[in-house]
Amino acid sequence: VLDKNKVEGLIENCINKRDKAIILMLVDTGLRCAELINLNWGDIDLEKGVGYVRCGKGKKDRIILFGKRTRKALKKYRLEVDSSHDQPLFQTDEHNRFTYNGLRSMMLRIRQRSGIDVTPHALRRSFATISTTNGMDLYVLQELMGHSSLEMTRHYVRMTEDDLMR
Numbered sequence: 001v002l003d004k005n006k007v008e009g010l011i012e013n014c015i016n017k018r019d020k021a022i023i024l025m026l027v028d029t030g031l032r033c034a035e036l037i038n039l040n041w042g043d044i045d046l047e048k049g050v051g052y053v054r055c056g057k058g059k060k061d062r063i064i065l066f067g068k069r070t071r072k073a074l075k076k077y078r079l080e081v082d083s084s085h086d087q088p089l090f091q092t093d094e095h096n097r098f099t100y101n102g103l104r105s106m107m108l109r110i111r112q113r114s115g116i117d118v119t120p121h122a123l124r125r126s127f128a129t130i131s132t133t134n135g136m137d138l139y140v141l142q143e144l145m146g147h148s149s150l151e152m153t154r155h156y157v158r159m160t161e162d163d164l165m166r
Helices: 004-012 017-029 033-038 068-078 100-114 120-133 138-145 150-156 161-165
Strands: 050-053 062-065
Touching: 004 017, 004 100, 004 120, 017 033, 017 062, 017 068, 017 100, 017 120, 033 100, 033 120
Parallel strands: none
Antiparallel strands: 050 062
16 A cells, blocks of 8 residues: 555656556546556546446446546646547557556556556555545445445555554
């Protein structure tokens, strides 16, 4: 699980608008890799900060929410790609859909530049922990993460001693 300082360190080491938007989207929504890769521009509303995962894990649809900073990063990135309704949200330099291997390679490059051990799944766990630390209800978190059981959501949340004391 990455704390806010490590997340900022990752963002500072992104070399382009796409990578920054991906990091922010992952930590702000808790998306799984496949869910992130399968998003199209038509699946998100940049004004409201709402997105729709279609056929996520277990073939379930769900809503995702993202904040102002992520919306701003996506708006800047959108200027560099074809952002038509049916186009992939995250694209390669050749304007194809970003792949799992591409995401893995991007994370490896950011890890090498920042010295911070990061994976997409670590950002998913960080989303869960940061959300509960900020007071999000576990049932709401369960829905946002697409978990079928509250037990799975609890498994994702790692509270630090400071969090528990607070």
